[in-house]
Amino acid sequence: MPRTFVWHRTRGPHTTPKEEAPTSGKVRIEQIRSGIGKPAVMRKTLEAIGLRHHQDVVVKQDSASLRGQIKRVRHLVKVSPVEE
Numbered sequence: 001m002p003r004t005f006v007w008h009r010t011r012g013p014h015t016t017p018k019e020e021a022p023t024s025g026k027v028r029i030e031q032i033r034s035g036i037g038k039p040a041v042m043r044k045t046l047e048a049i050g051l052r053h054h055q056d057v058v059v060k061q062d063s064a065s066l067r068g069q070i071k072r073v074r075h076l077v078k079v080s081p082v083e084e
């Protein structure tokens with residue numbers, strides 16, 4: 001049976017873009033990609049952040065635990081600081 005998929009080490013992005021998280025204040029988190037087809041851990045992380053569906057937006061107080069959650073799903077969300 002022939003192989004239909006061949007993984008190439010040189011294909012795809014080499015790194016994810018570095019997004020500097022604000023050190024204090026509030027952050028606006030927007031879900032830009034769906035959690036469908038992703039592992040259960042990622043879907044539960046999105047739910048814990050408060051994102052329920054694609055293009056959903058939440059504003060949360062920045063903290064170390066929130067940054068850890070964002071890091072786990074950084075390819076599914078867009079983070080920006082909130083000016084008060």
